[in-house]
Amino acid sequence: MNEAPAPEELLSRIRVVLSRPSHPGNIGAAARAMKVMGLTRLYLVTPERFPDAEATARATGAADLLERATVCATLDEALADTIHAVALSARQRDLGPVPQPVRPAVAELLEQAALGEVALVFGNETVGLSNDEVQRCQAAVSIPTNPAFSSLNLGAAVQVLCYEIRMAAYAGQKMPTSPRRVTPNVSRAATLQEQEGFYQHLEEVMIATRFLDPAKPKRLVPKLRRLFGRAKLEIDEVNILRGILTATQTPPRD
Amino acid sequence: MNEAPAPEELLSRIRVVLSRPSHPGNIGAAARAMKVMGLTRLYLVTPERFPDAEATARATGAADLLERATVCATLDEALADTIHAVALSARQRDLGPVPQPVRPAVAELLEQAALGEVALVFGNETVGLSNDEVQRCQAAVSIPTNPAFSSLNLGAAVQVLCYEIRMAAYAGQKMPTSPRRVTPNVSRAATLQEQEGFYQHLEEVMIATRFLDPAKPKRLVPKLRRLFGRAKLEIDEVNILRGILTATQTPPRD
Numbered sequence: 081m082n083e084a085p086a087p088e089e090l091l092s093r094i095r096v097v098l099s100r101p102s103h104p105g106n107i108g109a110a111a112r113a114m115k116v117m118g119l120t121r122l123y124l125v126t127p128e129r130f131p132d133a134e135a136t137a138r139a140t141g142a143a144d145l146l147e148r149a150t151v152c153a154t155l156d157e158a159l160a161d162t163i164h165a166v167a168l169s170a171r172q173r174d175l176g177p178v179p180q181p182v183r184p185a186v187a188e189l190l191e192q193a194a195l196g197e198v199a200l201v202f203g204n205e206t207v208g209l210s211n212d213e214v215q216r217c218q219a220a221v222s223i224p225t226n227p228a229f230s231s232l233n234l235g236a237a238v239q240v241l242c243y244e245i246r247m248a249a250y251a252g253q254k255m256p257t258s259p260r261r262v263t264p265n266v267s268r269a270a271t272l273q274e275q276e277g278f279y280q281h282l283e284e285v286m287i288a289t290r291f292l293d294p295a296k297p298k299r300l301v302p303k304l305r306r307l308f309g310r311a312k313l314e315i316d317e318v319n320i321l322r323g324i325l326t327a328t329q330t331p332p333r334d
Numbered sequence: 335m336n337e338a339p340a341p342e343e344l345l346s347r348i349r350v351v352l353s354r355p356s357h358p359g360n361i362g363a364a365a366r367a368m369k370v371m372g373l374t375r376l377y378l379v380t381p382e383r384f385p386d387a388e389a390t391a392r393a394t395g396a397a398d399l400l401e402r403a404t405v406c407a408t409l410d411e412a413l414a415d416t417i418h419a420v421a422l423s424a425r426q427r428d429l430g431p432v433p434q435p436v437r438p439a440v441a442e443l444l445e446q447a448a449l450g451e452v453a454l455v456f457g458n459e460t461v462g463l464s465n466d467e468v469q470r471c472q473a474a475v476s477i478p479t480n481p482a483f484s485s486l487n488l489g490a491a492v493q494v495l496c497y498e499i500r501m502a503a504y505a506g507q508k509m510p511t512s513p514r515r516v517t518p519n520v521s522r523a524a525t526l527q528e529q530e531g532f533y534q535h536l537e538e539v540m541i542a543t544r545f546l547d548p549a550k551p552k553r554l555v556p557k558l559r560r561l562f563g564r565a566k567l568e569i570d571e572v573n574i575l576r577g578i579l580t581a582t583q584t585p586p587r588d
Contacts, residue, residue, distance in 0.1 A: 116484060140487075141483055230370060239490040240494060289581035303574060307567070310566070316557065324540060327545035
């Protein structure tokens with residue numbers, strides 16, 4: 081086993097992704113919330129207004145995070161090369177990952193950050209994340225709120241999670257050990273792109289063999305994403321699975 | 335010993351005191367942060383501007399807390415009848431209480447709330463709490479921040495502490511401690527026999543397509559078993575996977 085990465089190193093591998101934010105003030109508040117907890121990498125997916133004076137004003141000393149923010153056209157672009165993404169979502173979505181309480185979700189995020197790039201994904205202020213966006217993520221997290229008034233501000237949600245991340249990253253300097261990862265890794269975790277490459281390949285084969293009718297998909301793809309998402313694919317496994325798919329596409333030569 | 339008060343009752347005994355706040359936006363953000371975590375009692379000591387449209391705008395659905403806020407001339411007035419007050423203060427003050435980490439400080443606050451009225455006291459955005467104000471409090475709490483940029487926004491600080499208070503108040507009640515992503519089953523778990531049927535089917539396809547050479551199996555099967563074993567297959571998933579395998583074995587009829 082390698083030495084666990086230092087807390088600063090772990091924090092540097094965490095992207096905060098704001099998908100379709102409406103209010104530039106919240107972008108600025110998120111940047112400040114991140115920096116104050118030692119996170120630095122802000123990704124914005126089609127922000128309504130950015131850059132914007134209001135974002136800069138609310139960021140105060142964290143304007144450097146706004147300057148270095150990555151603006152993306154799609155969530156997939158923001159998640160490129162990540163191995164684990166956690167969606168903020170209060171409720172269970174159809175076939176999406178089950179929202180976990182904050183502390184186990186943050187412990188898992190840091191565990192994964194020890195292996196590669198990870199992301200925390202926040203939705204639009206009014207409508208949150210779409211089902212499709214949540215399905216892109218391997219895990220979901222829910223912040224407990226007053227059931228009678230659960231309207232947590234976007235910047236405040238970023239603050240709570242970044243705070244928990246800092247608390248966990250520096251807790252006794254020891255990484256939380258997950259009870260669940262029983263199988264030691266044989267190879268590194270597959271990146272999101274590598275996973276998507278597999279799903280696309282699988283879909284091609286399913287369509288070519290008439291197993292999947294694109295006109296009547298019957299939720300086959302989300303069901304398969306859910307299955308392989310639970311397993312957390314390693315790169316060797318993606319290669320084996322794609323090898324099998326390729327083999328079925330190639331008629332054997334005798 | 336009496337029965338411990340219910341979490342809602344504990345939360346109702348906690349005052350959030352903002353001393354000399356400069357920006358009405360922060361007062362509104364604090365009200366929203368409180369209400370979203372189930373706290374209701376806001377006290378304002380000589381606010382620079384209050385009431386104010388900006389406070390109301392930032393409070394959104396928590397404007398009722400602003401309407402019922404108690405405006406005081408002095409901190410002593412805001413702390414009247416409390417048995418325990420905790421000052422937010424990053425550094426040790428002359429003769430003041432030693433700043434505690436968040437979780438022990440919040441645990442103590444709730445313990446005291448079981449006995450009577452308590453308060454959490456936040457200072458001015460720029461200068462924080464004065465030594466005199468901190469000395470009025472029985473305890474102090476410090477939120478960990480990035481030493482290179484420790485400028486936590488006032489509303490964000492209120493959010494973090496109210497979140498921790500809610501977490502602690504409901505701990506052991508119903509705060510789910512689920513150790514692991516237990517994706518709710520879409521279907522029942524596959525039996526061992528059903529799983530074995532899938533592995534056998536997969537092996538047949540791998541051999542037929544020449545992906546697997548039975549004379550040189552290269553640990554392919556154990557690797558695939560490890561992958562699907564991690565996922566814990568459900569019966570629906572076994573059926574889908576076997577459906578795909580069957581489809582690859584059957585040439586499409588046009």
